[in-house]
Amino acid sequence: MPVERFVTFKVNQLSTAFERQWTRIMREKAGVSLSQWRVLVMLQAGPATFSRLVEATGMNKALMSRSISELEAKRMLTVSATPDDARSITLTLAAKGRKLLQEVQPLALARQRHLLSALSASERRTFYAALDKLARAAAECEGWR
Numbered sequence: 001m002p003v004e005r006f007v008t009f010k011v012n013q014l015s016t017a018f019e020r021q022w023t024r025i026m027r028e029k030a031g032v033s034l035s036q037w038r039v040l041v042m043l044q045a046g047p048a049t050f051s052r053l054v055e056a057t058g059m060n061k062a063l064m065s066r067s068i069s070e071l072e073a074k075r076m077l078t079v080s081a082t083p084d085d086a087r088s089i090t091l092t093l094a095a096k097g098r099k100l101l102q103e104v105q106p107l108a109l110a111r112q113r114h115l116l117s118a119l120s121a122s123e124r125r126t127f128y129a130a131l132d133k134l135a136r137a138a139a140e141c142e143g144w145r
Helices: 007-030 036-041 052-059 061-073 095-116 121-141
Strands: 077-082 087-093
Touching: 007 036, 007 095, 036 052, 036 061, 036 077, 036 087, 036 095, 052 061, 052 087, 061 077, 087 095
Parallel strands: none
Antiparallel strands: 077 087
């Protein structure tokens, strides 16, 4: 089978294109990296522990740690000890981070609408259902060697 027919190749190709575009937009419009943007968006729902953010974003711990340090230095989030767990930290969105999200969120939503406009409503439902099925299938493959 040609490599371009492998599902992992196609998904990675699309992901790379999306990420390259959004990375450029985030640098130009917001002065943050893609990983920093993901941290800020995750904290929009409320404070979260470091391990929860790693799990939710799929980011490796080193990249997450760098992103948090840089966002803390920019005063976009605060870091505090997690109650009842001396080994954990809790991250909270700061006013400056919230302001950035409010400024950039309309652009993110407009981009989302544009990308999804390439699909009909039925195709969007099918697309999301297919992504969910592929995610479950990938999880089942996790133990393969």
